[in-house]
Amino acid sequence: MNYDMRFLQPSDLDIILQYERKKARLNTTDEEAMFAEWQASWRQESLEFYLPNGWCFGIFDDAKSLIGYFLAQPILFFQGHMQSLWVEHISSDSLELKQKLVEVAYKTSREKHLQKLLLKASCVLSSEISMYQYKENPGTYFELATTKMDVS
Known part of the structure; x- marks a missing residue:
């Protein structure tokens, strides 16, 4: 499968909302999907916060359609660590894409010298x-070491 991965921008907000709303309607009624969106990590207010920060990635197919993404932000001084990357939400069309997104979050954390991926x-x-x-x-969360420190 060919795909393009890039940083997500505030201009991608509507694309993400359409992607998630379509997924939400697959297993429920439109009304239930609307109520669930109010608490979802991908709701509009959340996207408006995360997208301008420059830590969110999306995967697009050859047709330029979104097929996966994650929302993340750095956290300072969490549990005694200078910097950690918090991943709030991951969504994808397949397990393979989800694992690729985790890999990108992990590698980005290492490249930026962050101590943990949460x-x-x-x-x-x-x-x-x-x-x-x-x-x-x-x-609550999984803690991945992105340095040579022991996570135990």
């Missing part, structure tokens, strides 16, 4: 990140 527990399963050294904080 993945919200609702974003991934432990089996999807088993190739990384991680610590699970049950029900």
Whole structure:
């Protein structure tokens, strides 16, 4: 599969909303999907906060359609670490794309010398990140070491 990955911009807000709304309607009624959106990590207010920060990536297919993305931001001084990258939301059309997005978040954290990658527990399963050294904080987040520090 050929695809293009790039930083997401505020101009991508409507594309993301359309993508998520389409996915939400697959398993529920329009009304239930609308109510669920009010609490979703990808709701408009959230996108308006995350997209201008420059830490969000999207994957687009040959037709320039969105097929996956993540929302993230750096966090300073979390649990004694200077800088961590918090991934609030990951959405994709396949497990392969989701793992690619996690890989990009991980590599970006390493390249920017961040000490931890924090993945919200609702974003991934432990089996999807088993190739990384991680610590699970049950029900909240996964903590991936992006330096040579021990996560235990």
